[in-house]
Amino acid sequence: MTAMLRAAATDLAERYPLRPFPIEHQLVGHPLLQLPRLIELTKQLEKDRIEYNSGKLNPNQKAEDTPLVDLPPEEVVAKIETAGAWMVLKRVESVPEYRALLEEALGSLARALGHANLDAANFRDIEGYIFVSSANSVTPFHCDNEDNFFVQVHGPKFFHLFDNEDRSLVSEEDLESAPSKHRNLTYDPKFESRATVYDLKPGQGVFVPYQVPHWVRTGDSYSISMAITWRSAAVVRHNKLIFMNAWLREKGFPQAAPGAKPALDGLKVAAYTAARSALEPLRKSERMRRLLRSVVFGKKANYFYEAQKAAEQKKAA
Incomplete structure (x- = not known):
């Protein structure tokens, strides 16, 4: 099964790498991204590569007030339709099959950008993050320190993206990043008038540039998504x-x-x-x-x- 990503030529020419744009993909139904395989993945990954909590959060969630889920990781995935949970499986490229999947997906866009291979496209430090979330779950307002082709595999997801150059949303200090700082950022509902919301269905996705502020919510079905990320030398x-x-x-x-x-x-x-x-x-x-x-x-x-x-x-x- 192919892992090809597609984007409009005009978006690649005019918006990449600084502005978001929609993408499409062929990962729906991929065996590596189905619940039974993801249950096995929770057993393969080192446990500090698995993060999960309740999905009943709000965009302005305080990290210290985040409710937890009293289940082991494999049960969270197995019961995702009823668990009320949000989970991310981090650094899945550590498993060879997932590494190959990520490289195949990025390779398709490297060629679309006119490059012969991943290195020529400056797709380095490739990492993968798989999100498994119950219906009506929220990922709070935050920024990520890598570029990201985000793909939706199962269920609906709504991606609220903001301008990464608007310092009235996120200050220079808040953009500073260290493991001692939690990723959640302060969110004001007034920000929402400046959001661009991508209503993602399976087979769709969005390019999320470096440090673009965003928050995410699922719809009325459980969700499986994947962030295909990399860092250029400048990043x-x-x-x-x-x-x-x-x-x-x-x-x-x-x-x-x-x-x-x-x-x-x-x-x-x-x-x-x-x-x-x-x-x-x-x-x-x-x-x-x-x-x-x-x-x-x-x-x-x-x-x-x-x-x-x-x-x-x-x-x-």
């Missing part, structure tokens, strides 16, 4: 910079916006690169990733572990 550099800005700001040092002080930006990027190079070998282990989060970023466990802990406390009571 990787920018992510290093905003990470350092966030870290320094947390230490009490005000930070200029990226680009305002190019020489200082370069020093921050170099410092991040050196530190990450030392830590990267350790991050290959799930156990070490959890330890590093605790030591460096505070005890902000993945939702899987929080749900696990809540279930254990419930049994003990």
Whole structure:
């Protein structure tokens, strides 16, 4: 079964890579994206690659008030029609079949953009995220630090997208990103007049550019979606910079916006690169990733572990 993505030539020429546009795909019914296979995927992935909670949220959801779901991951998927849950399976490219699927999909658009292969199209750091959500679930307002061809595979989904250059929606400080900061952003219902809403049906999707603010809701059926993401060299550099800005700001040092002080930006990027190079070998282990989060970023466990802990406390009571 093909994983081809399609977009209008005019959108690729005029809107890519800075503005959203609709896409189409041929992934509906793909065996890797059906519930039985996704149940197996929850067993294959390392547990810190699985995040889930109740889907009964609002766009302005506070992370600390997010209700959890007292089920193991495989049961969340198996019971998604009734679980009232939202789940994301992260970094699915770690499973070879899914890696091949992502590369095939991106390869089709690389060719449409006039490039011979993924590297020529600057499609690097390829990652995949599969979302399995119950009906009427909400993903709160946030931004993502990668480009994304988002595809809808089962059920309806409504994608509310905003202008990533409008700082009255999201400030420069809020765009800074680090593992110690939750992705949810402050949302005001007044923002909605500036939203472009994509009403996605199976077989449809949307290109979501880097750091475009958005929130998402499902319709009256359970939903399966996939984010096919990558980072260009420029995005990787920018992510290093905003990470350092966030870290320094947390230490009490005000930070200029990226680009305002190019020489200082370069020093921050170099410092991040050196530190990450030392830590990267350790991050290959799930156990070490959890330890590093605790030591460096505070005890902000993945939702899987929080749900696990809540279930254990419930049994003990």
